[in-house]
Amino acid sequence: MARDFIxxxxxxxxxxxxxxxxxxxxxxxxxxxxxxxxxxxxxxxxNSIHKTxxxxxxxxxxxxxxxxxxxxCPKKAIDMIEGGK
Amino acid sequence: MNxxxxxxxxxxxVTAGTSACQGCPAELSLRTTLKVLGKNTIMAIPPxxxxxxxxxxxxxxxxxxxxxHITLLDNTAAVLTGIKQVYEADGRDVNVVAxxxxxxxxxxxxxxxxxxxERGENVIYICYDNExxxxxxxxxxxxxxxxxxxxxxxxxxxxxxxxxxxxxxPMIMAMHNPAYLATLSPSHMSDFVKKMExxxxxxxxxxxxxxxxxxxTGWGFDGSRSIEVARKAVExxxxxxxxxxxxxxxxxxxxxxxxxxxxxxxxxxxxxxxSAEEISEVQEYVDKKHKFLSxxxxxx
Amino acid sequence: MGKTVxxxxxxxxxxxxxxxxxxxxxxxxxxxxxxxxxxxxSMVANGELKTQLVxxxxxxxxxxxxxxxxMAGGRTFTATSAQGLALMYEPYxxxxxxxxPMVMAVAGREMTAPxxxxxxxxxxxxxxxxxWIQIYVENNQEVLDMxxxxxxxxxxxxxxxxxxxxxxxxxxxxxxxxxxxxxxSEVDEFLPPYVQEHAILDPEKPxxxxxxxxxxxxxxxxxxxxxxxxxxxxxLDALDKEFAEKFGRSYGGVxxxxxxxxxxxxxxxxxxxxxxxxxxxxxxxxxxxxVGLIKIRMMRPFPKKQIAKILADKKAFAVVDKNVVFxxxxxxxxxxxxxxxxELGCDITSIPVIGGLGGTDISLDHMLSVIEKLENAKKGxxxxxxxxxxx
Numbered sequence: 018m019a020r021d022f023i024x025x026x027x028x029x030x031x032x033x034x035x036x037x038x039x040x041x042x043x044x045x046x047x048x049x050x051x052x053x054x055x056x057x058x059x060x061x062x063x064n065s066i067h068k069t070x071x072x073x074x075x076x077x078x079x080x081x082x083x084x085x086x087x088x089x090c091p092k093k094a095i096d097m098i099e100g101g102k
Numbered sequence: 103m104n105x106x107x108x109x110x111x112x113x114x115x116v117t118a119g120t121s122a123c124q125g126c127p128a129e130l131s132l133r134t135t136l137k138v139l140g141k142n143t144i145m146a147i148p149p150x151x152x153x154x155x156x157x158x159x160x161x162x163x164x165x166x167x168x169x170x171h172i173t174l175l176d177n178t179a180a181v182l183t184g185i186k187q188v189y190e191a192d193g194r195d196v197n198v199v200a201x202x203x204x205x206x207x208x209x210x211x212x213x214x215x216x217x218x219x220e221r222g223e224n225v226i227y228i229c230y231d232n233e234x235x236x237x238x239x240x241x242x243x244x245x246x247x248x249x250x251x252x253x254x255x256x257x258x259x260x261x262x263x264x265x266x267x268x269x270x271x272p273m274i275m276a277m278h279n280p281a282y283l284a285t286l287s288p289s290h291m292s293d294f295v296k297k298m299e300x301x302x303x304x305x306x307x308x309x310x311x312x313x314x315x316x317x318x319t320g321w322g323f324d325g326s327r328s329i330e331v332a333r334k335a336v337e338x339x340x341x342x343x344x345x346x347x348x349x350x351x352x353x354x355x356x357x358x359x360x361x362x363x364x365x366x367x368x369x370x371x372x373x374x375x376x377s378a379e380e381i382s383e384v385q386e387y388v389d390k391k392h393k394f395l396s397x398x399x400x401x402x
Numbered sequence: 403m404g405k406t407v408x409x410x411x412x413x414x415x416x417x418x419x420x421x422x423x424x425x426x427x428x429x430x431x432x433x434x435x436x437x438x439x440x441x442x443x444s445m446v447a448n449g450e451l452k453t454q455l456v457x458x459x460x461x462x463x464x465x466x467x468x469x470x471x472x473m474a475g476g477r478t479f480t481a482t483s484a485q486g487l488a489l490m491y492e493p494y495x496x497x498x499x500x501x502x503p504m505v506m507a508v509a510g511r512e513m514t515a516p517x518x519x520x521x522x523x524x525x526x527x528x529x530x531x532x533x534w535i536q537i538y539v540e541n542n543q544e545v546l547d548m549x550x551x552x553x554x555x556x557x558x559x560x561x562x563x564x565x566x567x568x569x570x571x572x573x574x575x576x577x578x579x580x581x582x583x584x585x586x587s588e589v590d591e592f593l594p595p596y597v598q599e600h601a602i603l604d605p606e607k608p609x610x611x612x613x614x615x616x617x618x619x620x621x622x623x624x625x626x627x628x629x630x631x632x633x634x635x636x637x638l639d640a641l642d643k644e645f646a647e648k649f650g651r652s653y654g655g656v657x658x659x660x661x662x663x664x665x666x667x668x669x670x671x672x673x674x675x676x677x678x679x680x681x682x683x684x685x686x687x688x689x690x691x692x693v694g695l696i697k698i699r700m701m702r703p704f705p706k707k708q709i710a711k712i713l714a715d716k717k718a719f720a721v722v723d724k725n726v727v728f729x730x731x732x733x734x735x736x737x738x739x740x741x742x743x744x745e746l747g748c749d750i751t752s753i754p755v756i757g758g759l760g761g762t763d764i765s766l767d768h769m770l771s772v773i774e775k776l777e778n779a780k781k782g783x784x785x786x787x788x789x790x791x792x793x
Contacts (some may be wrong), residue, residue, distance in 0.1 A: 020162075022622040023562060023630075024501045024601035027159035028608030033166065034119035034156060055106035056133045059291040060329050062122070062130040068107075083124035084326030097326070144603050159613025168605040171473060171611040174492055180458065184470025184478075185603055187426045189452040191476065196605060214466065217459035222681035318589075 036063065040082035042097040044075050050094035057086040057095065077102075105295045114136035115153040115167040120155040122357035125325025126262045127288040128152055128315040132201055134291070135228060136168070138298040143171045143197040144185055148178045148211065150228070151204035151317075154237040176210040178202050179218035181317055182225040190224065197226060197302065204231040208269050212244075219278035219308045219362040220297025226301050229271065240320040244269035248374045248387065249380050252320075256373040259320045267387045272312040273395070276346045281307025282347035284354075286316045289333035293343055293354055300345070316343040339392045344399065351387070351399040363388050404584040405595035411574035414542045414581050415481060415507040415567070416441035416751055418549030420451045421589040422505070425476035428467035430486060433519045434571040435509040437482040461486035461709050465493040472502035473611055475598035477553065482509035483571055484525040497564050498533030499627065500612060501600065503556035504564045505549050506534075509575040510724075512760045516693075520761025521562060523673060526701075527725040527734045531693040533627060535634055536566045536702040538673045540655075542579040545569050547651060550593055557596050560633050568701075570674035570724075572761060584649055598643055631703045656705045657696040661687060662712050665694030667776040668719040670709075672698045672735055675722060675757075675764045682769035693773050698735060706742035713743050718751035718779040719770050721793075724758040729736065730790055732756070751758070751779045757791025764791060 053073060058066040065076045066086060071079040075086065075095075103111075115136040122129035128151055136143065145168060147153045158167035158172040173181045178200045186198040191378040207215060207229040215227060234252050241242040241250040247268045251257035255264040272285050281304045284297040293303060294313075301309045316331040318324060335341040336355060340363055363385045367373035375379075409417075416438045417425070429439040445451035454471075458464045461482050463658045468478035482490065488506060497504065512522030513593060526536055535555065539548050545567060552565040569575065601611055615623070638657035646652035660680060671679045676697040696712060698705065713719055723733020730737050733753035740752060757771055758764040768791045775789060 022626040025612045027164040029162040031117050032160045032163040032165045033117045036119045040503040079118045081124040088326040160612025164610035180463035180466035181470035183476045184467040186478035188471045188474035214463045223446045
């Protein structure tokens with residue numbers, strides 16, 4: 018069916034940018050230092066930190082490498098390593 | 103469930119990939135807001151950072167997982183009113199929410215906001231305050247702190263940044279007698295979530311929330327420090343965390359020993375040009391504002 | 403059958419809107435429109451009208467509130483004049499380009515400066531290219547009837563364009579005439595409830611309404627809007643017939659032509675002045691002058707085919723404009739009529755006339771003088787200088 022060009026509307030999908038490709042620094046968590054306070058999760062602007070099997074893990078699918086998690090971690094358990102991977 | 107587990111498990115209703123700057127507290131605030139408000143929400147976002155970041159959609163796609171509409175810069179509160187009035191006529195409960203920058207709120211759209219508050223419309227108006235028109239190149243707004251170097255009030259040989267003090271939007275809106283009003287900072291997430299849940303629960307009357315959103319790109323500091331800057335703003339009383347309900351003012355995160363505002367200012371480039379005297383003018387403003395807030399906070 | 407009551411044009415507008423069962427009304431008072439909303443408010447206060455009446459603080463917000471309501475699928479109404487219409491231009495343009503149907507009554511008023519509040523067409527003429535359908539009416543009955551027809555026109559699935567019902571400030575808005583008010587049940591049969599299908603803000607059907615749009619898509623949306631607007635002629639003509647069958651009143655459709663068939667000179671008018679023009683035509687006809695009158699009802703889209711068809715075999719025509727187009731030294735209807743007949747390639751003499759600005763009366767003598775000018779118009783003299791109806 019031909020699309021009707023009446024009212025502009027976004028109905029087909031979700032607009033999503035590959036923000037992982039932005040990274041020039043990548044967060045790496047030292048699990049031995051992590052005390053599982055969950056603060057990194059609350060501050061991640063891209064909702065990329067979650068609890069998996071009781072452990073906090075950082076997903077790199079959309080991580081922009083902003084470094085907020087590393088800066089806020091009270092135990093300095095996260096390092097920002099140079100490089101996008 | 104504690105607020106951290108809540109934030110862990112609630113569905114994120116914003117697209118996973120927005121073009122907000124690295125470390126943007128507005129992006130964090132929007133995701134958190136929608137985690138609390140949930141799917142039964144219609145959102146209006148005027149032109150600004152969150153619209154520009156892709157949340158309002160592109161081509162044939164949406165940028166959120168809920169209905170969203172980009173309003174004109176100056177009519178967000180009026181559009182919210184119209185949407186809500188139809189749902190009320192139909193007897194359908196739905197959150198009708200604005201997520202608007204300080205430009206749309208303090209300047210352009212203030213008239214329609216003030217009127218919507220005066221009418222007591224059953225909507226939630228959320229302002230994310232990054233102290234300027236950041237999306238379009240960091241132009242000043244009424245909510246920009248005095249002394250800030252912005253693209254329209256640049257610091258130069260003769261001028262020293264914005265000449266006027268910050269417009270106290272939350273207090274102005276408190277004077278409209280809303281059903282609920284609160285200031286929020288992404289640095290204080292437990293307080294943030296609690297206030298957002300309170301806002302969601304108000305079924306009768308106007309709700310105004312004001313979120314402090316330091317802009318790394320526009321203010322001149324590294325994105326990794328955005329939460330640190332927000333926290334410092336709370337600790338210096340530049341952005342006190344309080345709420346107002348039924349005319350009762352309550353400071354929800356008191357500062358026993360507030361830090362001097364100069365500590366906040368030296369964290370970023372936009373204040374780098376200020377003299378000690380110019381900084382003290384801002385300190386005086388912050389102190390006066392806080393004196394007033396403290397005084398009304400004791401009124402029963 | 404309904405009762406006939408003496409009422410002002412504003413009251414007729416208010417009742418026409420009430421009969422159309424709007425879900426939301428948001429309007430801001432401005433002379434000479436204020437009693438439209440005052441009457442709506444008193445109907446609500448007495449329980450005669452069930453609607454969400456929003457007391458907005460400016461016309462910009464009035465159009466914005468109804469825009470939000472329309473996006474949520476509700477039928478809405480508002481009214482304004484001159485400065486208010488100018489103030490709401492930003493969301494006004496967006497209302498038509500978002501293809502949200504609604505009816506807005508405009509009590510036509512002259513635009514400031516100079517400082518004026520009185521009758522004029524300049525307000526709606528100044529926004530004629532903002533994508534709305536614009537219909538001008540002649541008397542109080544037509545106001546009420548056209549608001550009801552306006553909703554059918556706007557909500558037609560092949561149209562989906564909001565409609566202005568334009569009536570002269572003070573001459574129609576404030577003067578009393580007998581108006582037959584159709585019963586609610588009969589209006590309900592003519593105008594069923596509105597169900598929006600093409601766009602909605604509803605959590606059960608989440609979508610971004612008006613996402614960021616790249617250029618090629620803008621072209622497609624505009625093309626659809628322009629083409630849909632061209633369908634309005636047939637829809638209005640059909641509505642006129644249907645309304646006549648049900649309520650016994652017909653207005654001629656897109657244009658109303660009076661004694662044009664055997665005429666060799668034509669006068670073209672729009673709005674309340676048409677009544678005076680018709681009187682003048684009757685007087686001149688009784689004196690043997692073969693003059694006819696075209697009353698333009700639908701100004702947007704412009705009825706170029708209908709007008710060209712009538713003018714094709716005429717010797718001369720005059721257009722009485724109650725407005726100005728600054729860059730053309732004539733009024734808008736004259737300018738557009740000239741464009742409409744440009745393809746005819748015939749030698750037709752034309753006289754631009756401007757009168758009635760700022761509430762000035764266009765008198766019977768004025769109209770007779772226009773016809774006299776037409777009588778004396780020399781064939782071949784394609785265009786006369788603008789004739790100003792000054793005393």
